[in-house]
Amino acid sequence: MFETTPRDRLAALPPERQAQLLDPAEAEFAAQGFAGASLNRILEQAGMSKGQAYYYISDKLDLYRATIDRAFRRLASQMDFTFGTPAGPEEFWGRMKALFTRITEIMLADERLAALACGIYESAETRGVLAATDASIRSTAADLVTLGQKLGAVRDDMPHSLLFDLLFGMALEMDRWLAAHWHELDESEALRLNMAMFAMLRAAASPVKE
């Protein structure tokens, strides 16, 4: 009656045993993307046999899912989403800015997380992982969009999923660019650029003025 799926078995493992598989997986997926990653290489790194691995995951995509899930959880744990109830658009965007800055900090401090996040838009398969993940961060982000709309701080003239994907995609693109050019930026430039990026995101998300 109670089918035991490979993922259930993985989830049942103590975190450090999960890490034995997920750490190398994260490194490989971050470095090579989903398609480019070699499962064989991951297993070699993890010191696991095929049979053992496939006892805990159902396929490569499943391992990717598990990896993304854990990474997003890690990201969420470093964030503070207590957003309260902003009174109006200005307050909403003030808090969004704090959030944006925080995410930028985290991404820049955790290259692997950043690379992993950028890979999520690689293909239909991997995009599906993002859409399906119940890691709190995605639904939280979607809730923020809804809240912004209620406050009149976020445009309401296109489908939710489209708006979300557009903003998320922009943020990832910014992140990707930052990661690639980080070394050529001094601190003041980086700060200015970060503000410009946020302004652009805000401009895109804000309702059209009459």
Place this chain on the structure above:
Amino acid sequence: MFETTPRDRLAALPPERQAQLLDPAEAEFAAQGFAGASLNRILEQAGMSKGQAYYYISDKLDLYRATIDRAFRRLASQMDFTFGTPAGPEEFWGRMKALFTRITEIMLADERLAALACGIYESAETRGVLAATDASIRSTAADLVTLGQKLGAVRDDMPHSLLFDLLFGMALEMDRWLAAHWHELDESEALRLNMAMFAMLRAAASPVKE
């Protein structure tokens, strides 16, 4: 002295012989993305042997390049880039809107082209193809950004490449969403949505007002 590269040989072929290889390649890349595409399958479709194919291309990425190049040329041939010299921001954006609408039309009429375009941001490899392509459409687009900046119609507070990638990425994301949801939209909705998308693009690209 004059090294003959595989690509030169492909280029020297009459268009219909090129098409024998590029048509199946385009179909496969559009359907599966770059990484997911099977070269063997393409060759089977094209009725070509390995040896023959590798006489005309140097590797899979090279075939992808050739495919993208031809597709972009096809797109460019359907566009009208005569932009004149708009006097100010308002005029600039008016003409951009016509351009945007035209591209949307073309993409919706040519699913394969749309799918192919969306795949270009799949990985670092494929992004490189976009960056390196000298197909007129890319440089033309980049020139438009520069023109807009001269007119004060486009923001100038971040690096050119970043701005371009952000806007291009947004447009592709919109396109992707449209392609995926086209069937659920009636004409008036589609029109309204198209205007909203353009407004968002314009808002993102416009300079921040004081």
Place this chain on the structure above:
DNA sequence: TGACAAACTAGACCGGTAGTCTAATTATTA
């Protein structure tokens, strides 16, 4: 026309990939 060279083609082959399967081993429970 014949001979030689250049252009081109076929497909076996190589080391890799994700995933399957069976047989053996270890852990658990009766």
Place this chain on the structure above:
DNA sequence: TAATAATTAGACTACCGGTCTAGTTTGTCA
């Protein structure tokens, strides 16, 4: 202790992109 369930090892399959060699076709010039 014996039987059963959980877990693991790794050979094996079909396919991948790419290489290589041996062969055929085409063009050129004597």
